[in-house]
Amino acid sequence: MSRVIIEVKDVVTQFGNNVVHDKVNLSVNEGEIFGLLGGSGSGKSVLLKEMIMLIPPTSGEITVLGQNLSSLSLEQEQTLRTRWGVLFQSGALFSSLSVAENIGVALREYTNLEEDLIEDLISLKIDLVGLPSRAATLYPAQLSGGMKKRVALARALAMEPKLLFLD
Ligand SMILES: Nc1ncnc2c1ncn2[C@@H]1O[C@H](COP(=O)(O)OP(=O)(O)OP(=O)(O)O)[C@@H](O)[C@H]1O
Ligand SMILES: [Mg+2]
Structure with a gap:
């Protein structure tokens, strides 16, 4: 059942x-x-x-x-x-953080993982959502609409959530 x-x-x-x-x-x-x-x-x-x-x-x-x-x-x-991920309708990316920093927010806030490992996990997620690795250092204002959605998805997946909410 x-x-x-x-x-x-x-x-x-x-x-x-x-x-x-x-x-x-x-x-x-x-x-x-x-x-x-x-x-x-x-x-x-x-x-x-x-x-x-x-x-x-x-x-x-x-x-x-x-x-x-x-x-x-x-x-x-x-x-x-920490057990769910959320992709908000309008992305809700932090405009003052880079793509990589946006994806890493929860990993840095809620885990004690080593910085090297966090960076590897971020790269993995960037790849997973189909973004080029050079996107990592861009800021939200420099992204297309579709790229913003992909970053928001990567951030929602960062903590390997049990549950994913997609708006
Ligand atoms: N914080 C709020 N305060 C007052 N009214 C709100 C608030 N948030 C949403 N509403 C109202 O609640 C209703 C539902 O809004 P909601 O954002 O859930 O729509 P939706 O189904 O997601 O629409 P869409 O398909 O356009 O995204 C709307 O009438 C909206 O104006
Ligand atoms: Mg809506």
């Missing part, structure tokens, strides 16, 4: 009078690729932000990797955040 990895239960999201979600329910199993379809402004990105604890739902419950997001200690929250 497959394990449920994300569970959204009766989620309601409201911004002022704008009801974005009215009791949304879904569950995603381990190993599953789950896509959400809907028109512009229908609430896909907001639901994703709720799943990654950037905004709380107005009501309802969300469980990710076996943890109920509404009842976590700060430490549990931090640990959970």
Whole structure:
């Protein structure tokens, strides 16, 4: 039997009078690729932000990797955040960091890996997403739209996440 990895239960999201979600329910199993379809402004990105604890739902419950997001200690929250990767809709790259530095942010922040190993892992990810190695020293403003997406994907994959969110 497959394990449920994300569970959204009766989620309601409201911004002022704008009801974005009215009791949304879904569950995603381990190993599953789950896509959400809907028109512009229908609430896909907001639901994703709720799943990654950037905004709380107005009501309802969300469980990710076996943890109920509404009842976590700060430490549990931090640990959970290292177990998923996120590719934001607009990339959300750090404009003052190079491509390599953007990809390495979580590795430097959350691991004690040697600098040499971090640099190897960054190169590996740059290669994996199909960027030329010379892109490593470029800054986000010097990238094409597609390159930005690839860097954002490489950054989302940097920590070998159990779960990958793609907006
Ligand atoms: N922080 C916020 N404060 C108030 N309203 C918000 C906020 N974020 C999103 N909304 C509103 O929530 C609704 C859903 O937005 P969302 O970004 O989830 O749409 P989407 O389905 O991702 O659309 P798209 O396909 O264009 O990316 C929209 O009406 C939007 O204006
Ligand atoms: Mg969106």
